[in-house]
Amino acid sequence: MKLNRRTVLSGLAAGSAVLAAPMVMAQGAPRVVVVGGGAGGATAARYIAKDSGGAVNVTLIEPTRQYYTCFFSNLYLGGVRDMDGLGHGYGTLAADYGINVVHDWAVGVDRDAKTVALASGATVPYDRLILSPGIDFKDGAVPGWDVSAQSAMPHAYKGGSQTELLKAQILAMPEGGRFAMVAPPNPYRCPPGPYERVSMVAHTLKEINPTAKILIVDPKANFSKQALFEEGWQKHYGGMIERIGPDFGGENVSVNPSEMTLDIDGVVEQVDVCNVIPAQKAGEIAHAAGITEGDWAPVNAADMSSKMDEAIHVLGDAAAQGDMPKSGFSANSQAKVCANAVLGALTDSRVFPAKFSNTCWSLIAPEDGVKVGASYEATEEKIASTGGFISETGEDEATRAQTYQESVGWYAAITSDMFG
Amino acid sequence: MRGGVFTALCSGAVTSAQIVLADQSLVHPEIAEIMAIEADADYGAYLASECTACHSPNPQGAIPQIHMLPESYIVGALVDYRIGERQHQVMETIAKRLGEEEIAALAKYFSEVE
Ligand SMILES: Cc1cc2nc3c(=O)[nH]c(=O)nc-3n(C[C@H](O)[C@H](O)[C@H](O)COP(=O)(O)OP(=O)(O)OC[C@H]3O[C@@H](n4cnc5c(N)ncnc54)[C@H](O)[C@@H]3O)c2cc1C
Numbered sequence: 001m002k003l004n005r006r007t008v009l010s011g012l013a014a015g016s017a018v019l020a021a022p023m024v025m026a027q028g029a030p031r032v033v034v035v036g037g038g039a040g041g042a043t044a045a046r047y048i049a050k051d052s053g054g055a056v057n058v059t060l061i062e063p064t065r066q067y068y069t070c071f072f073s074n075l076y077l078g079g080v081r082d083m084d085g086l087g088h089g090y091g092t093l094a095a096d097y098g099i100n101v102v103h104d105w106a107v108g109v110d111r112d113a114k115t116v117a118l119a120s121g122a123t124v125p126y127d128r129l130i131l132s133p134g135i136d137f138k139d140g141a142v143p144g145w146d147v148s149a150q151s152a153m154p155h156a157y158k159g160g161s162q163t164e165l166l167k168a169q170i171l172a173m174p175e176g177g178r179f180a181m182v183a184p185p186n187p188y189r190c191p192p193g194p195y196e197r198v199s200m201v202a203h204t205l206k207e208i209n210p211t212a213k214i215l216i217v218d219p220k221a222n223f224s225k226q227a228l229f230e231e232g233w234q235k236h237y238g239g240m241i242e243r244i245g246p247d248f249g250g251e252n253v254s255v256n257p258s259e260m261t262l263d264i265d266g267v268v269e270q271v272d273v274c275n276v277i278p279a280q281k282a283g284e285i286a287h288a289a290g291i292t293e294g295d296w297a298p299v300n301a302a303d304m305s306s307k308m309d310e311a312i313h314v315l316g317d318a319a320a321q322g323d324m325p326k327s328g329f330s331a332n333s334q335a336k337v338c339a340n341a342v343l344g345a346l347t348d349s350r351v352f353p354a355k356f357s358n359t360c361w362s363l364i365a366p367e368d369g370v371k372v373g374a375s376y377e378a379t380e381e382k383i384a385s386t387g388g389f390i391s392e393t394g395e396d397e398a399t400r401a402q403t404y405q406e407s408v409g410w411y412a413a414i415t416s417d418m419f420g
Numbered sequence: 421m422r423g424g425v426f427t428a429l430c431s432g433a434v435t436s437a438q439i440v441l442a443d444q445s446l447v448h449p450e451i452a453e454i455m456a457i458e459a460d461a462d463y464g465a466y467l468a469s470e471c472t473a474c475h476s477p478n479p480q481g482a483i484p485q486i487h488m489l490p491e492s493y494i495v496g497a498l499v500d501y502r503i504g505e506r507q508h509q510v511m512e513t514i515a516k517r518l519g520e521e522e523i524a525a526l527a528k529y530f531s532e533v534e
Contacts, residue, residue, distance in 0.1 A: 047469065065496065316523055329473060330532070336469040352466045354515075357473075373510060375517050389509040402482050408473075409483030415477035 007097055020175025030346040033104045033116055033126035035285055037062030037090060039071075040132030040315030040331035043419040047339035049097040053318075054363040059100040059124055061116065066091065067419075068159035070190065071328045072411055075166050078200030080366055086159065092420035096266050106133075109289035111309055128342050131297070132315040132331065134158070134179040135189050140297070142182055143254035151255035153274040156197075157189065169273045170201055176211040177272035178361070180262055182253055184277045187296075189317045189326045191224035192372070194277055196362040202237040203365055211356065215271070216243040217264055219251035224325075225362060225372055231393045232364030233400035282318035296320035301378035302354050303341030304334050312337045322382025323374075329358045337378075354378035361407035367397070369404030448503065450520070454495050457524040464529030469520055470514070477534060491531035498523045 012105030034045045037060050045060040052058075066087045075081040093099045102108045108117035109129065116124045139146065139157065147151060156166040168394060170179065179201055183194045198214055205212040214237075223229075228285070233241045244250045250266025256262075262269045281295035283286070291306045297314040298307040299321050306312040316331030316340055324330040337354040342352035374388025393402060471486070479485040486494060500506035501515035502523075518526070 051465075301462050333470065336466075340466055343450065350466075352460050352463060355467075355470060357470055359474075371509070373513065375513055387513060389513055391509075407481030408481030409476070409479055410474050410481075412478070412480040413472060413474050413483065416476055416478070417472050 025287065029055055030127045031057045031059070031125060032128045032130065032342060032346070033124050033238075034058065034060045034130045034132065035062075035116065036083075036131060036132040036134060036283065036316075037064075037067055037093075037314065038134055038272050038331070039069075039319075039328035039414075039418060040335045040410060041130065042067070042090075043332045043335035044130050044313075044315060044339050044342075045099050046093055046097055046420055047336055048343060049099050050095075051349070052278070052343055052347060055345065057100070057124075058098070059102060060090070060093065060102055061102045061106050061118065063105045065103055066160075069158045069328065069411075069415065070157070070193070071414075073156070073159055073163045073192065074197045074200040075245050075363055076163060076172065077189065077197060078203045078363065078366070080200070080269065086163075087256045088415055088419045089177070096420055098297070105245050106285050107288070109285070109312075111312070113242065124153065126277060126311070127346060128311055128313065129289075129293075130315060130338060131283075131286050131289065131318060132335070133285045133318055134414070135280040135317045136284050137276070137278040138281050141184075142163075142276050144257065145182075145255050145278060149257040149276075150253075152260070153255060153276045156275060157280075159191075159207060159278050163233065164208045165225050166275060169209070170204060170347055172211055173205075173212055173272045175209060176213075177209065178213050178215060178270070179205070179219065179275070180215045180271040180274045181275045182255065182262070182277060183216055183220065183223070183250075184227055185219045185279050187326060188277070190278045190311070190328075190360070191325050192360055192362045195223055195225065195229045196364075198231065198241060199237075199362070199364045202233065205240065206237060209351065212240070212316075214241045215269065215416055216241065217262065218243055219253075220244050224360075224384045225245065225370060226346060227393050228370045228391055229362075229364065232368060232370075236365040236368070236401065280317075280382060282314075285315060290360055293320070293388065300380075301383040302337075302360070303379055304338040305341070313342065322376075322379075323385040324356060324358055324383050325360065326413065328388075329360065329410075330356070334383075354383075356383055359410070361403065361410065363404060363407070364400075367401040367404050369402075369407055370395075371399055371403055371406070423483055442529065448499050448505075450499050451492070451495055454499070454520045454521075454524050455492060457520060459524045459528035460521070461525070463521075464525035466530045467526050468533070471526070471530070473517060474490075474510075475530075486530045487533055491527045494527035495523055498526070 049058045072371045089100045094101045105119040113220045154166045156162040285298045291308045317326040333356045356376035361371045370391035372390040477487040501511040
């Protein structure tokens with residue numbers, strides 16, 4: 001490791017005992033730096049710290065002090081969960097797992113020097129870098145919308161304040177008002193997410209504003225769990241939800257945030273709330289690191305290493321990996337395969353065959369839950385599905401309630417798997 | 421749905437391991453075979469990471485606790501799911517991918533970890 005000037009200076013400022021620290025680390029434990037403390041990154045950091053028993057030095061870079069899950073955020077919109085229950089801190093990862101949690105943004109990666117540059121100006125060296133930055137939105141995906149319009153027309157596709165804003169707007173809708181959603185094209189985070197959201201918004205409106213209407217403008221001909229959602233919408237919210245697919249101009253939409261209008265293939269619609277979920281790409285830092293091809297970062301399925309740099313691994317939504325949907329469950333599953341491989345590369349621990357799974361639950365109405373899932377293996381080419389399952393239409397209420405209760409169990413388990 | 425042939429037997433006072441050894445005709449012969457395999461602890465810990473996405477030591481909702489269950493009970497349940505004797509979309513998909521060595525390693529791991 002090269003001691004850069006900043007490290008030396010900050011060491012000097014704090015006294016000679018601290019100055020010695022970088023030297024000790026240079027000869028000692030290998031360094032893993034994880035960028036992004038979400039479903040992929042928090043899990044990877046925790047497993048590497050836990051399974052190495054202190055033999056690997058783990059730094060987790062995450063700007064927010066409290067991570068608000070996107071998963072179950074639709075349930076918050078439906079009044080089934082509160083916002084506090086969606087927030088998770090990094091205290092246990094720091095205190096019990098010895099992870100060096102740095103609340104900052106990664107702004108650049110120097111792949112030759114193997115360092116990550118932070119917004120604060122600091123530089124963090126790594127032997128292995130794990131990027132799990134989630135998604136960013138593609139510029140110009142929905143004409144008229146950019147992030148400066150996200151207060152007027154929220155995406156609520158990253159957790160926390162955007163979700164709270166969208167809910168406040170729904171609660172403030174005039175009687176009989178209109179909620180519109182501009183759904184994203186494939187591939188995007190959480191394939192059933194927009195449609196679970198419509199379900200939960202419909203549930204809230206049915207309670208407080210039953211004459212309100214929901215309009216979905218969708219560039220996709222088909223969507224995840226479509227038969228299940230459409231059956232459920234008919235059953236619980238008959239007549240409230242209308243969807244305009246690509247046949248009727250759903251892929252030709254622009255918005256005007258100051259007027260609160262949408263232009264759908266030349267027809268202008270006035271709405272009260274407009275949830276714009278734009279087309280997506282890997283989080284910006286993956287592009288800055290130069291490991292993307294198009295919108296996403298291609299990876300080797302066996303260890304989630306970048307196809308462009310074997311010292312970098314990419315997890316979760318940002319990765320182009322093959323058959324797995326972009327979900328929190330997938331990111332968590334990929335993180336464990338990656339952690340095992342990274343530990344094997346940096347220490348003498350055993351490496352086992354990659355093995356992945358995913359289940360995505362969606363709530364159509366309180367106690368009416370459905371699920372879709374699959375198992376996966378690593379092939380030379382990609383993460384490949386080995387078979388899966390999906391809930392059936394016409395299931396009885398007890399089955400649906402049981403399915404919902406499984407998702408409750410999963411939420412508790414995965415968040416403790418991520419944050420300790 | 422809860423309980424297959426084997427899991428139903430386990431509710432009695434006798435331990436499930438005794439049942440396996442005592443009456444092979446009542447249970448799938450695979451269970452005894454798997455119980456005889458020497459479990460690989462490292463492999464078990466790795467495989468278990470797939471399960472902990474859903475199975476927490478502090479369970480909530482409709483996902484049961486599997487930490488600290490008797491080893492033979494876990495083997496029996498996974499065999500039941502694998503052969504479809506016990507039906508559940510998620511667990512059947514997961515168990516059908518597990519070989520005997522994997523089941524042995526997982527059962528050993530979860531029977532001992534808190
Ligand atoms: C409405 C909705 C519902 C969903 N429901 C489900 C569900 O039921 N089940 C499910 O499995 N999945 C669900 N998902 C999907 C799930 O939230 C994502 O797939 C998952 O969070 C992806 O994990 P990740 O690690 O790739 O990214 P994230 O979890 O988004 O984590 C990325 C982290 O990186 C940080 N970051 C970004 N850039 C930088 C940088 N430059 N420097 C430092 N840190 C950075 C961010 O602050 C963030 O904390 C849902 C998503 C949405 C939007």
